[in-house]
Each structure stands twice: as C-alpha cells, then as structure tokens.
Amino acid sequence: xxxxxxxxxxxxxxxxxxxxxxxxxxxxxxxxxxxxxxxxxxxxxxxxxxxxxxxxxxxxxxxxxxxxxxxxxxxxxxxxxxxxxxxxxxxxxxxxxxxxxxxxxxxxxxxxxxxxxxxxxxxxxxxxxxxxxxxxxxxxxxxxxxxxxxxxxxxxxxxxxxxxxxxxxxxxxxxxxxxxxxxxxxxxxxxxxxxxxxxxxxxxxxxxxxxxxxxxxxxxxxxxxxxxxxxxxxxxxxxxxxxxxxxxxxxxxxxxxxxxxxxxxxxxxxxxxxxxxxxxxxxxxxxxxxxxxxxxxxxxxxxxxxxxxxxxxxxxxxxxxxxxxxxxxxxxxxxxxxxxxxxxxxxxxxxxxxxxxxxxxxxxxxxxxxxxxxxxxxxxxxxxxxxxxxxxxxxxxxxxxxxxxxxxxxxxxxxxxxxxxxxxxxxxxxxxxxxxxxxxxxxxxxxxxxxxxxxxxxxxxxxxxxxxxxxxxxxxxxxxxxxxxxxxxxxxxxxxxxxxxxxxxxxxxxxxxxxxxxxxxxxxxxxxxxxxxxxxxxxxxxxxxxxxxxxxxxxxxxxxxxxxxxxxxxxxxxxxxxxxxxxxxxxxxxx
Amino acid sequence: xxxxxxxxxxxxxxxxxxxxxxxxxxxxxxxxxxxxxxxxxxxxxxxxxxxxxxxxxxxxxxxxxxxxxxxxxxxxxxxxxxxxxxxxxxxxxxxxxxxxxxxxxxxxxxxxxxxxxxxxxxxxxxxxxxxxxxxxxxxxxxxxxxxxxxxxxxxxxxxxxxxxxxxxxxxxxxxxxxxxxxxxxxxxxxxxxxxxxxxxxxxxxxxxxxxxxxxxxxxxxxxxxxxxxxxxxxxxxxxxxxxxxxxxxxxxx
Numbered sequence: 001x002x003x004x005x006x007x008x009x010x011x012x013x014x015x016x017x018x019x020x021x022x023x024x025x026x027x028x029x030x031x032x033x034x035x036x037x038x039x040x041x042x043x044x045x046x047x048x049x050x051x052x053x054x055x056x057x058x059x060x061x062x063x064x065x066x067x068x069x070x071x072x073x074x075x076x077x078x079x080x081x082x083x084x085x086x087x088x089x090x091x092x093x094x095x096x097x098x099x100x101x102x103x104x105x106x107x108x109x110x111x112x113x114x115x116x117x118x119x120x121x122x123x124x125x126x127x128x129x130x131x132x133x134x135x136x137x138x139x140x141x142x143x144x145x146x147x148x149x150x151x152x153x154x155x156x157x158x159x160x161x162x163x164x165x166x167x168x169x170x171x172x173x174x175x176x177x178x179x180x181x182x183x184x185x186x187x188x189x190x191x192x193x194x195x196x197x198x199x200x201x202x203x204x205x206x207x208x209x210x211x212x213x214x215x216x217x218x219x220x221x222x223x224x225x226x227x228x229x230x231x232x233x234x235x236x237x238x239x240x241x242x243x244x245x246x247x248x249x250x251x252x253x254x255x256x257x258x259x260x261x262x263x264x265x266x267x268x269x270x271x272x273x274x275x276x277x278x279x280x281x282x283x284x285x286x287x288x289x290x291x292x293x294x295x296x297x298x299x300x301x302x303x304x305x306x307x308x309x310x311x312x313x314x315x316x317x318x319x320x321x322x323x324x325x326x327x328x329x330x331x332x333x334x335x336x337x338x339x340x341x342x343x344x345x346x347x348x349x350x351x352x353x354x355x356x357x358x359x360x361x362x363x364x365x366x367x368x369x370x371x372x373x374x375x376x377x378x379x380x381x382x383x384x385x386x387x388x389x390x391x392x393x394x395x396x397x398x399x400x401x402x403x404x405x406x407x408x409x410x411x412x413x414x415x416x417x418x419x420x421x422x423x424x425x426x427x428x429x430x431x432x433x434x435x436x437x438x439x440x441x442x443x444x445x446x447x448x449x450x451x452x453x454x455x456x457x458x459x460x461x462x463x464x465x466x467x468x469x470x471x472x473x474x475x476x477x478x479x480x481x482x483x484x485x486x487x488x489x490x491x492x493x494x495x496x497x498x499x500x501x502x503x504x505x506x507x508x509x510x511x512x513x514x515x516x517x518x519x520x521x522x523x524x525x526x527x528x529x530x531x532x533x534x535x536x537x538x539x540x541x542x543x544x545x546x547x548x549x550x551x552x553x554x555x556x557x558x559x560x561x562x563x564x565x566x567x568x569x570x571x572x573x574x575x576x577x578x579x580x581x582x583x584x585x586x587x588x589x590x591x
Numbered sequence: 592x593x594x595x596x597x598x599x600x601x602x603x604x605x606x607x608x609x610x611x612x613x614x615x616x617x618x619x620x621x622x623x624x625x626x627x628x629x630x631x632x633x634x635x636x637x638x639x640x641x642x643x644x645x646x647x648x649x650x651x652x653x654x655x656x657x658x659x660x661x662x663x664x665x666x667x668x669x670x671x672x673x674x675x676x677x678x679x680x681x682x683x684x685x686x687x688x689x690x691x692x693x694x695x696x697x698x699x700x701x702x703x704x705x706x707x708x709x710x711x712x713x714x715x716x717x718x719x720x721x722x723x724x725x726x727x728x729x730x731x732x733x734x735x736x737x738x739x740x741x742x743x744x745x746x747x748x749x750x751x752x753x754x755x756x757x758x759x760x761x762x763x764x765x766x767x768x769x770x771x772x773x774x775x776x777x778x779x780x781x782x783x784x785x786x787x788x789x790x791x792x793x794x795x796x797x798x799x800x801x802x803x804x805x806x807x808x809x810x811x812x813x814x815x816x817x818x819x820x821x822x823x824x825x826x827x828x829x830x831x832x833x834x835x836x837x838x839x840x841x842x843x844x
C-alpha cells in the first residue's frame with residue numbers, strides 16, 4: 001500500500017514538473033534608436049499551459065514611457081512516440097518611448113506565473129538624436145515592415161565563437177561560426193574554402209540544411225544558425241588568426257501585393273577577424289619520455305592473465321583517455337623483456353564527436369618463450385598539462401608474470417623470418433665435367449638430308465606397291481598360281497600323315513594334291529582329268545622323263561585306289577619317296 | 592684389303608690418342624683454374640679450341656678465364672659464343688648478364704618486352720639439333736600417313752587421315768620456319784663485341800667525319816657494312832656509325 005502511494009506521488013511530481021516547463025524571454029526590436037522613435041519591448045512566455053496568463057504589468061521603467069501593450073499568442077502541437085504535447089507561446093509587446101538621449105537600461109523584469117517568478121535579462125538601449133531607420137523587415141513572425149534601406153550589419157552578421165583564446169601549442173580549441181539574422185533567408189552558401197593556416201583542423205559540424213533556432217543576443221531576438229564548427233590544434237606558437245568564414249546569403253524581400261512573390265537579394269558577409277594567442281610549450285625540464293601529447297589525459301593498463309605456460313600469449317592493454325591531440329602523439333614505449341616476444345601493437349583511437357576528446361587503446365600481444373618469473377615494467381607516459389602549464393608523467397602498474405613449462409618449445413616465428421639477402425655476386429664456376437664433343441649441326445650434315453631423301457622415297461615406293469596389288473587382285477589365275485604351292489603343301493601333309501599309318505587314303509590325298517597343284521599352275525580348271533593335264537604339260541617345255549614320271553605316278557595312284565588288291569602296305573614307303581622326288585623336280589620347272 | 596684395314600685401325604688409334612690428349616689438356620686447364628692460375632688455364636683451353644672443337648662448355652670456360660684476368664670484352668665474346676652453340680646454356684646466360692654489368696655502357700642482353708622475351712625464351716630452349724630431330728620425326732609421320740593412305744585408303748573415306756596429315760603439315764611448317772630462323776641465327780656473323788677499351792663512332796669511314804658516339808669494351812653490336820678498315824655498325828639502341836675494324840671481333844664459330 002505504501003509502495004503504491006509512493007509510485008503515485010512520484011508520477012504526480014513528474015507531471016507537475018513537466019507542466020512547469022515555462023520559459024520567459026524578453027527582447028527589443030532594436031537597441032539603437034533615435035529620441036523620437038519607439039521601441040518594441042516584447043516579453044515572450046512559452047510553455048504548455050500559458051493560454052490564460054494575463055498581460056503582466058510592466059513596472060515603471062526609468063527614462064522610458066510605456067505607451068501601451070498588445071498581445072499575440074501562438075500554439076503548436078507535436079506528437080512524439082504517440083504522446084501529444086502542446087506548446088503555446090504568448091507574446092506581450094509594449095511600445096516604449098525614450099525620454100532622454102543616452103545609454104539606458106531596461107532592467108530585469110520579474111514575472112510571476114503560477115506562483116513561480118521568472119526574471120528577464122536586462123537590455124541596454126542607446127538613444128541618440130533624431131530618428132534612426134525604421135526597424136528592418138524581419139522574418140514574417142517578426143514585425144511587418146516594408147523593405148527600405150537596411151542596416152545590414154546589425155541584422156545579419158556572423159560570429160566566430162572561440163572556446164579558448166589563450167592556449168598552448170597543440171592544445172585544441174573549438175571555433176563555432178554562427179549566423180545571426182533577422183531577415184527571411186532564402187538561401188545560404190559558402191563563398192569559398194576557409195584555409196586554417198597554422199592549425200591542424202578537424203571538422204566537428206557542417207550543416208546539411210538550413211536550420212535556424214531563435215536566440216536572443218544583446219537583448220534582440222535573432223534567428224541563429226550554426227554554420228560550422230571546427231576543432232583546431234595550433235601547430236606553431238605566437239598570435240594566430242582564426243580565419244573568417246565567407247558566406248553568400250540570399251535574403252527574400254517582403255512581397256507587396258498578392259502577385260508579387262518578392263525578390264531575393266544576395267549579400268556577402270564575413271565574421272570579424274579574431275586571433276588567439278598561442279604559447280609555446282616550455283622546452284626546459286622536458287622529460288625524456290615526453291610523447292608530444294598536449295591536453296589532459298588519464299592512463300590505465302590491463303593484462304589478460306599473469307599465469308601462463310611457455311608458448312601461450314596474453315594481451316597487455318594501455319588506454320589513454322582525455323582531451324587533447326589524441327591523434328598526434330606517440331605511443332608510450334615498452335621496454336623489451338627477455339624471453340617475452342612483443343608483437344606489433346594494435347592501436348585504436350576513438351575520438352568523440354567534439355573531436356578533441358577521446359580514447360586511445362594500445363593492445364600488445366605478448367608471447368612467453370621461456371619458463372620463469374618476469375616483470376612487465378611500468379610504462380611512463382608524459383604529456384603537457386595545459387591547465388597547469390607543466391609536464392606531467394603518468395605510470396602504468398608493473399605486472400608480475402609467472403610462466404610455467406609448456407608443451408610447445410618452438411614457436412613459429414613468421415614475423416621474425418627474413419628473406420636471405422645477397423651478400424656478393426660473381427660469375428659462375430667453370431664447367432669441369434664437360435664432354436668435349438664438337439657440336440655438329442644436323443641441318444648442315446649431308447647424312448641428315450639423305451635420311452629425308454630416303455624417307456621421301458617411301459611415297460613412290462608405296463604408290464608402286466599399291467598399283468601392283470591392285471593389278472594382282474584383278475587376276476584370279478595369278479592368285480591360283482601363287483596359291484598352288486600352299487595347296488600342294490596341305491595335301492602332302494595329309495598324305496604323309498596317312499603314309500605314317502600305312503593308310504590307303506595316302507594315294508587319294510597325293511593324287512588330289514598333285515592334280516590340283518598342276519591344274520592351278522597350268523591355269524586349267526580344277527578337276528581336269530589326268531590326260532588333260534598331261535597333254536597341256538606337253539605343250540610347255542617340260543622334260544620328257546618328268547612327264548613320264550608324273551604319268552606313272554598318277555597310274556600308280558589310280559591302281560592303288562580303284563583296282564582291287566592294288567594297294568599294298570610295302571609300297572607306300574617307296575611311292576611316298578617317289579612323289580617327293582617328282583614334286584621337287586616339278587618345282588624346279590618353269591611353267 | 593689388308594692395307595685398308597691397317598689404315599682404318601691406325602686412324603682409330605690416332606683419334607683415340609688425340610682425344611686422350613685433349614682430355615688431359617682439359618684436366619690440366621681445370622686444375623690451373625682451381626689453383627687460380629687463370630692465365631695457364633686460358634692457354635690450355637685455347638689449345639683445345641684451336642683443335643677446331645666447337646663446344647659451348649669450352650667457350651664458357653674460356654669466357655670465365657678471360658673474366659678472371661679482367662678482359663671483360665673477350666669474356667663477353669666467349670659467353671656469346673657459348674650461347675650461340677647452345678642457346679639454352681643457363682650458366683653462360685647468367686655469366687653474360689653478370690659480365691654485362693661490368694661494361695661502361697649500359698646494355699641489356701634480355702629484352703624487357705614480355706611477349707618478345709617469352710618468344711626469345713621459347714626460341715632459346717629449342718636447340719637447333721632438337722629442332723632438326725623434331726622436324727624429321729614429324730616428316731616421317733607425315734610420309735607414313737601418306738603411304739598408309741595410298742595403300743589402305745585408296746577407295747575409302749579419307750577425312751580423318753587427311754585432317755591429321757594437314758595438322759601435322761602445319762606443325763611441320765612451323766618447326767621448319769623456326770629451324771630456318773635458328774639456322775640463320777646460328778650462321779650469321781654480323782654480331783660483334785668491342786675488344787679495345789673504347790672506340791669512337793664516326794658518321795663516315797674516316798676520322799675526319801663527325802663523331803657520333805663513343806662505345807667502350809664489351810659493347811655488343813651488329814655490323815652492317817665493311818669498307819676497307821672501317822665498318823658501319825648499329826648499336827642496340829639504334830645508333831649507327833663507323834668504327835675501325837681492328838677494335839672488335841665478330842661472334843662466329
């Protein structure tokens with residue numbers, strides 16, 4: 001129960017606080033006026049619920065006469081994340097007439113709204129003789145005035161806002177260029193590049209679109225736009241000029257009638273030149289560990305493990321954070337420790353949006369190479385402290401390491417390897433086992449070309465061979481003649497087989513073989529009778545006695561085959577010999 | 592009959608003795624070189640060279656001797672000779688490149704153009720005798736294919752063997768062309784090396800003409816024309832001029 005009440009109470013307070021968001025501002029339309037002019041003094045109250053605020057009573061202002069007041073109000077609604085917020089603005093404009101010439105002051109005015117009092121800023125007014133020009137036409141939310149000649153410098157100007165005017169070398173400053181305007185601006189452009197000589201420059205902000213905010217400056221309400229913001233690191237000492245920004249501004253003039261859309265007029269404006277004083281960094285008492293860092297820094301270190309084995313690696317991290325020239329300075333140097341191998345560090349620099357503060361992280365990977373106890377010594381980091389104007393040295397913690405025996409004795413050292421370098425050059429040594437044969441060029445040798453010639457001869461040879469073959473293919477008798485020997489051999493083989501077995505088949509085979517052979521040789525049809533063969537043979541130059549032998553041979557065969565009792569085992573042997581002899585004799589003959 | 596056999600045997604014996612002699616001289620020369628007596632080594636190697644032996648290794652060794660006795664010009668000449676006999680003699684190529692760095696005039700033995708150097712390498716790797724054997728082999732293949740076609744394909748479809756033969760003929764022609772180029776390179780004698788310490792190139796054959804350039808020992812150039820005691824030469828970079836004949840030696844075998 002108590003809890004609920006507490007939560008409820010909290011919610012109510014929040015609600016109350018939110019509703020109390022009220023802003024009060026006061027401004028005039030001009031700060032330099034003539035004695036016969038009027039100034040418009042406006043008190044603007046904006047907040048969530050300002051609708052029912054009555055016109056605040058202006059106290060009596062010295063040297064001014066209050067001529068009366070008018071009230072205007074506007075409200076806007078916006079929906080953010082589904083929640084609607086409304087904002088209303090109520091302006092009370094008083095017409096004041098100066099009574100005297102001179103510098104006057106509109107004192108701070110206290111206004112009570114919902115039991116809370118707000119105090120406005122005092123405003124200086126300079127009152128001079130005569131009249132000044134009427135107030136210029138401001139953007140439509142301001143007063144409506146025709147465009148007469150304008151007092152440009154009062155209503156449209158550029159200011160360079162420098163964060164620090166007295167700095168040390170390398171100490172960063174931030175310069176913001178702001179455009180103040182009371183005109184309706186149609187377009188804006190940079191007229192040229194700005195050269196920041198003598199500085200190392202980092203851009204912090206560059207506008208992408210025209211974006212004005214309302215702001216009072218010296219008691220007058222202006223539309224203000226941040227044109228550029230840079231972080232500058234002076235690189236030399238002495239008086240350094242902050243360069244001016246060069247802007248082209250197109251101002252829209254007020255339209256006179258419905259069909260007049262107004263014209264634009266271009267103005268070129270620059271901010272007033274400004275300078276800063278840069279002191280050099282004192283050179284005496286400069287510590288040897290000075291790292292060229294200027295600003296204000298903090299140092300911290302971290303180690304991933306303190307107990308490890310040979311071959312293991314660990315990371316050692318040094319972090320430097322703070323404000324200053326983070327990008328430029330050298331990283332603190334590590335002392336070599338025997339048997340610990342430091343690989344090249346990995347350095348990351350994170351710079352904040354304002355470009356002058358951030359964090360630098362230096363990460364070493366270290367490999368333990370031998371067993372033992374080691375100390376990672378403290379690393380000093382010296383920077384120049386700009387706030388005190390002196391050098392400051394920070395130290396990291398020393399670390400104790402315990403390296404135990406590991407399984408790995410050898411470590412691949414790819415980063416420590418180097419390419420074998422050349423140490424000298426000379427001609428090569430002589431050849432000692434050369435074979436002293438004289439080189440002969442085959443193309444110059446007769447024998448080589450003779451081989452070519454011989455090979456070339458293969459073509460006509462093959463043509464001849466081929467022609468011969470074709471000729472023979474067409475001639476059957478020739479083939480028969482060629483094959484006759486083969487056939488005879490076949491039959492004789494058969495015959496000799498029969499003879500070995502004393503078989504009467506011997507005679508049949510012998511006769512058939514002999515007659516076929518002779519028929520082929522004589523180009524007679526196969527199966528010609530013995531008589532035909534004999535008579536044909538007579539026509540050729542065959543010796544008589546051979547003819548006689550053949551005749552008797554055929555007769556013997558006929559007898560043995562067809563006459564009963566013509567076959568006797570005893571005669572086979574002699575007949576076989578006879579046939580062999582006869583065939584030998586026939587072979588020798590020419591047909 | 593007996594006489595011819597005797598002469599044959601005698602000549603064999605002489606040749607073997609002679610071969611033995613050169614081998615002994617070669618051994619001696621190598622021993623002298625080992626003992627850093629380069630002059631003697633050179634004399635011995637030159638003795639072998641004078642026998643009319645054409646051998647890349649021998650030329651290479653002679654080049655080395657000349658280099659050792661600080662005669663860069665002659666060293667370059669002999670390395671060039673070795674490369675002429677065996678265009679793929681790696682040791683000679685390396686030593687030539689090295690010796691060329693000792694000349695006063697800058698000259699590159701290799702062309703820097705990638706395609707040309709690739710072509711040059713291919714050209715160097717194929718020695719002239721290898722080319723001779725390859726072209727003979729291809730020739731045998733072609734002839735065999737033709738004979739085969741004549742005998743077995745007389746009345747048959749011949750597309751495949753004709754195609755193969757055509758391809759082979761093109762290959763054959765390519766090798767023949769390379770061989771011809773190689774043969775020409777082998778037999779050309781227009782390349783020379785300057786041996787005197789320096790030589791002046793004139794615009795004409797005589798000392799009265801305008802001086803065109805000065806070259807120094809070890810310069811390799813080509814000879815375009817001869818006129819009495821003068822030769823018109825052309826340098827690698829395109830410069831031409833007349834120099835005296837007795838200042839250079841042609842790279843010839």
